[in-house]
Amino acid sequence: MALAAALVALPLSGCRRETPAPAKALIYEHPNYARLSPAELLIESQRKGVMGRKQSLRDVSRVVETIAPLVAQSVEQKAILADLQALAGRRPVAELREELRRWQEADLLLESGGDPEAVSAAGAVGVAQWLADTARRAGLRVDEREYARIVARARRLRAALSELRQQPAEWQRAEQPGGPPLGREQWIARYESELAALERKRLEADERRDPRKAIFAQTRYLVRLWRRFGSLDWALQAYHGGERGAERTLGYFLSEGGKSPVSFADLYFGTSPRKTPKTFSYFYGRADDHRYYAWRVQMAQEALALYRESPEKFRARWETLAPGYPMDRAWYPNELDAAFADVAALQAAYRSGRLLALPDAGESVVVETLAPLDPENERWYRGLRPEALGMLQRLAAIYREEGGRAPLSVCGATTTVEYAAREQTRGDAAPDGEEAPALTLHATGLCVDVRRPADLWDRKVLEYALSALGDRMRIAWLRDYPTNAYHLCPNPAFAREFVPRR
Template identity: 30%
Template sequence: MHAKTTCSRWQHAKIVAALGTFTLLAGCSLHASHHRYIAIPPRGTAPLPLQMPHALLLQNLLERWKKPLLGRLDSFAAMQRVMQLRPLVEEAANQKAVQPYLKMLAHSQHLSYERAKEKWVLFHLADLFVESGGDENQISSANAAGVAQWIPSLAREQGLRVDPLKAQLLTQQIVSLNLQIAKSAEIASNSASSVPSQNLRNLRDKLAHERAQIDQRFDTRLALFAQARYLLHLYPRFPSLAWIFQAYHGGQAGERKLLHLYTGKTAPTNILILHGDHGHPLTYAQVYLTTAPNSHSVAFDYLYSRGDDHRHYWWKVLESAHLIQHFQKNPGSLFPTWNTLMPGRLQDAVWYPKGPSYAFETAQEVEEAVKKHLLLSVQNTNDTQLNIPPSSKHRFPLLRPEAYGTLRLITTLYKRFGGTEPLTIGDCLLLNPTRASSKADPDADLTGDNRDASAKQVHANEGPPLSFSYHTTGLVFDILHPKDEKSLHRLEYTLDFLADRRIIAVTPAHDNGLDRWHICPNPLYGQALAEWRPK
């Protein structure tokens, strides 16, 4: 059952009454003179690519990760840090211990040894960009630390000395010093003295040296050398770069289980990877794209039960490799490319850079848009439930037609893929949000010397302010996580299905104590989404 595209008289009256109450509380009249022009967002006429050729699907899938990887506030500095690590990564690839595996890689991929090593260095750098952004001070919530993000147990297995507690205390001091150095440098730019800044740098470097001695995960050279050995030693069991990095991220046992569930065979992993597709190589791309609720369903349940975005890891590494390769050839294009991705903002801003011109500011504007069917009512149905407080003065269950059609498309596919729990819809249209959006650049984590520089450079483009909420436009909405695990996985698959085809952008968010996905429709398909009906 789907909501109609127009409101019934009773529903329309209810919305208008709510808007009238809001207006009176705000101290203005619904009939006050109003001259502010609200632009109509662009609506492309491309047909929805629900069916897409394999090569084009892979291209779109990788493009999906360009913004999350390169469009953060700290991405510009992170890419610079990673590219500066290239000499160390090349040196790590020259270790005697990894030579047999590089030769295996060269032989299996029909490459020269030098070309295979060059390819390996590129992907090692790509993994560093995904894992830490080249930041030696990075410590994750899982206590993975340093530029290579070693977890304590695995680091010890690889012969690294580890002391997480002492290292974390030193890291906190180092990060604090980095912030002081950045502030001191800004002050010194207006004076001739740089002594305070140099003293701070000396203290920071002393602490960093002490930390590397007690916890070798923070010794960049040792950490990278150990990582190269560990990754390449996986090659005999996982003879594919994609499977190596998936096994590195999710554990060897996890990838072994996925291969066994997908193929229905218990052969060794290398045999399944080399011959698991009816005698042909079984690629991770094939497993990812053909594992669905109604295809390889046992493997689907396992893959989507994995946390920390594991199923997307290889795509992030592969897209990072493409980005690094491009910027190595064209270093001058890094800043403008980063800048066009609206750093610090969501994909919303890239697709709708003139967002503020589409925003609603008053109840009168909203009422007029409802009357003209420029905003449509989202209703409680058998398939969707609203999580908007009835007493809210600023939240309304209204969406632009393209966003409304997107919600309808998601609901239909979700049910088709086996979702049973009604979808819970969070924020839709917001008027006058009183705080910066918590959904702005959720992955940004600026703790190094480049923090202030990145924050200033972000304003070089002409995008909307960092605090601008696209919920004021009616173009975006949130879907809360279903409580039922089966339904949760089917909704995740539905959102992947559409995001991989670039029909929508999906951003995980946590707001008001609830996990949710923030959904934005691609304007390229705006007209098709606005007109979409289930067949």
């Protein structure tokens, strides 16, 4: 199944431009990290991607108001209750039913944002993001040829209606040559009636687009996966990434010393490049950060619960996450007030110790050209704030310890307001009608971009190292696809952990 759209990064030095966040965003409140277990920290690390996207407020409200009632009906199906009875053991069936409802609602938030017309790049369709073959096996009708014919006819009717509404009120036309003329309103009524009938046929031709049928089928499918894999987190991993993928992941882990039954948390925290290389290579090779899916579903449950408690509280929390920006803008809301204006400001920052120079090329880290528009001053752009440099060194150490071979390549570090303006003048200006690109925290020295390795094994090990820090909320990181790089920033709550080595 397809995953909802991902967060994007927009640093100026080596990354994309940002899009605006809500004005006067509230200040982000850090949780009490010391009281959170490893699993709770990992779930917390998914908050930005689930609750802090620009469309999160819209999607959460849509799921609560229009999709959740269908899920509540679906988990009451007689066949579902019978299956839950078989799963229950000593647990009350009502408890399992409530658990299923929460997990399924959260999955639908991630899959489609509750949009019945959602279509993924992989061809998954509808609120539950069914692929055609899987949907047919689940009992849904999917006749893509008939669906296309209906849509084409509806498109022609809408065009005809548009033309009719532009005609004068006295306009008439016969249905057949020589027949009695029909007035404009009669033709409009006919076309609207046919369009309504086509809409019913459209949902019948591809039942993935019928929210009720798609959700009811998904509930049945999830319960079957629950019975097969033993837990809802594994069931959702299998639904999202395929049953065969879940089976292979489990098989590799068991072959490398895992003990059955394997909880998803046991596998996640027990997988590493050194200890379980087969499991690691497969698990970290799955597309769209599949390994995070069960954790994201748990954060989605929290998002929906908060919205139900109070839409106003949800909106306030959403604003603290700086929608439209990477997480660093939520963590450092005022840092751009002290952005480096020009090279002279960078030089002063080095003298004061506010910036530290990146190391010369070595076994662990190499630095690409960072300021091609200002080659004479290149060396002044090759620095970071102490906590960002310490973060980079920690990342490189984990990467090397876990088997990374090629050195990490830094492709973005500190920039200036002046340099950003030169980049914009070069051709990065926003199109007409759009806002100019905003400054990013690269202009403060707090962020760094690391090139995605060319070697497949090294890519996976680097993502493991990024996850090792990000899962514990020490850093925020994301992949910037246009620049083929990872953008990362230290959590200010843990700045003292990132004391750089001299």
